[in-house]
Amino acid sequence: MHGHQTISSGELAAQGGTTSAQVRKDLSFFGSFGKRGLGYSVSALSSSLREILGLGRQWNVVIVGAGKIGAALAQYEGFRDRGFKVVGVYDEDPARVGGTLDGVVVRDQRELESDIMKLKPHIALIAVPAEAAQTLVDRVVKAGVRAILNFAPTPLTVPEKVTLRSVNMALELEILSYALVNAGE
Amino acid sequence: MHGHQTISSGELAAQGGTTSAQVRKDLSFFGSFGKRGLGYSVSALSSSLREILGLGRQWNVVIVGAGKIGAALAQYEGFRDRGFKVVGVYDEDPARVGGTLDGVVVRDQRELESDIMKLKPHIALIAVPAEAAQTLVDRVVKAGVRAILNFAPTPLTVPEKVTLRSVNMALELEILSYALVNAGE
DNA sequence: AAGTGTGAATGCGTTCACAGCA
DNA sequence: TGCTGTGAACGCATTCACACTT
Numbered sequence: 001m002h003g004h005q006t007i008s009s010g011e012l013a014a015q016g017g018t019t020s021a022q023v024r025k026d027l028s029f030f031g032s033f034g035k036r037g038l039g040y041s042v043s044a045l046s047s048s049l050r051e052i053l054g055l056g057r058q059w060n061v062v063i064v065g066a067g068k069i070g071a072a073l074a075q076y077e078g079f080r081d082r083g084f085k086v087v088g089v090y091d092e093d094p095a096r097v098g099g100t101l102d103g104v105v106v107r108d109q110r111e112l113e114s115d116i117m118k119l120k121p122h123i124a125l126i127a128v129p130a131e132a133a134q135t136l137v138d139r140v141v142k143a144g145v146r147a148i149l150n151f152a153p154t155p156l157t158v159p160e161k162v163t164l165r166s167v168n169m170a171l172e173l174e175i176l177s178y179a180l181v182n183a184g185e
Numbered sequence: 186m187h188g189h190q191t192i193s194s195g196e197l198a199a200q201g202g203t204t205s206a207q208v209r210k211d212l213s214f215f216g217s218f219g220k221r222g223l224g225y226s227v228s229a230l231s232s233s234l235r236e237i238l239g240l241g242r243q244w245n246v247v248i249v250g251a252g253k254i255g256a257a258l259a260q261y262e263g264f265r266d267r268g269f270k271v272v273g274v275y276d277e278d279p280a281r282v283g284g285t286l287d288g289v290v291v292r293d294q295r296e297l298e299s300d301i302m303k304l305k306p307h308i309a310l311i312a313v314p315a316e317a318a319q320t321l322v323d324r325v326v327k328a329g330v331r332a333i334l335n336f337a338p339t340p341l342t343v344p345e346k347v348t349l350r351s352v353n354m355a356l357e358l359e360i361l362s363y364a365l366v367n368a369g370e
Numbered sequence: 371a372a373g374t375g376t377g378a379a380t381g382c383g384t385t386c387a388c389a390g391c392a
Numbered sequence: 393t394g395c396t397g398t399g400a401a402c403g404c405a406t407t408c409a410c411a412c413t414t
């Protein structure tokens with residue numbers, strides 16, 4: 001794998017934990033990058049995908065909520081490595097406002113709208129309790145954010161032009177517990 | 186909604202952000218709980234579902250990795266509320282071993298196997314760097330854990346009898362960035 | 371010979387639509 | 393009449409299989 005100029009769909013599949021047919025189908029959705037009998041040029045494929053997925057650019061992110069989850073997100077290195085930069089963290093609790101999380105100062109949630117207008121972040125991460133989530137989503141959407149990643153364990157609604165994805169850790173655990181209960185069948 | 190003895194699939198759908206047909210189909214998978222023309226008895230449905238999903242019981246959980254994500258998980262109230270109890274947190278870094286996270290002492294990763302044999306946790310949460318994840322999964326599986334929730338951004342393999350689910354936050358952000366790049370089409 | 375790209379077959383979850391029961 | 397429970401239709405993603413290219 002090291003030093004290969006070229007890589008086959010089968011090798012990519014093994015790395016990604018999927019099948020060769022899947023890899024070819026997925027790539028063909030974006031275009032035709034491979035050579036028959038040979039495989040894909042590693043460098044050409046890599047740069048094409050970076051381009052297509054928008055990973056070349058830097059994406060500015062604001063985190064709403066500086067509790068346990070918000071703090072973990074602010075300090076997660078995986079984001080920075082992939083071009084996601086945390087430009088703001090917000091909380092409503094005065095005890096948290098003014099503190100710093102990995103170099104970013106926690107700001108008052110009342111500044112949210114004006115900061116979003118100014119910083120124009122591309123993505124907002126919602127890390128507040130379930131009850132507060134919809135209200136805050138509405139606020140960041142109204143201020144201009146078009147992409148939201150929700151960590152609150154509640155379904156949210158957004159206008160059609162806004163992209164919303166949700167991560168629900170408690171639900172994942174419940175699915176596991178269901179699998180455990182029904183293991184012997 | 187408050188004080189209702191009974192609730193229709195349409196009302197449940199609105200709360201859950203889905204459709205009435207979806208709700209009826211999902212519930213019918215487990216059995217037949219509703220009354221035609223009336224809806225579902227809130228209390229009966231609630232207790233049946235708790236039973237079926239295994240939410241009545243307590244599930245013991247170990248967290249492998251006491252870094253940023255492991256710490257956030259250890260302190261996440263959402264788990265305790267739903268019957269998931271953190272019975273152990275493990276790390277290999279001596280600087281972290283012996284510290285406490287929300288009342289649970291961080292133990293040496295070398296104790297992992299013997300503790301699992303003793304505590305018999307139902308679920309393991311993997312919160313270590315991608316490179317170490319597969320090794321640790323293999324270790325907890327070998328020690329007897331049957332359900333794993335993975336937070337490391339890498340595909341993992343487990344034996345068939347083990348249930349594995351993965352949460353990949355960086356991937357979620359990349360999907361959002363792709364949506365943003367292709368917004369105007 | 372090796373391995374892509376893609377129509378066709380398959381599987382699965384979601385939506386539709388309605389018969390039947392309270 | 394109201395709303396469930398469920399077969400049938402549908403849509404979409406995954407898998408198969410093979411003609412075609414280098």
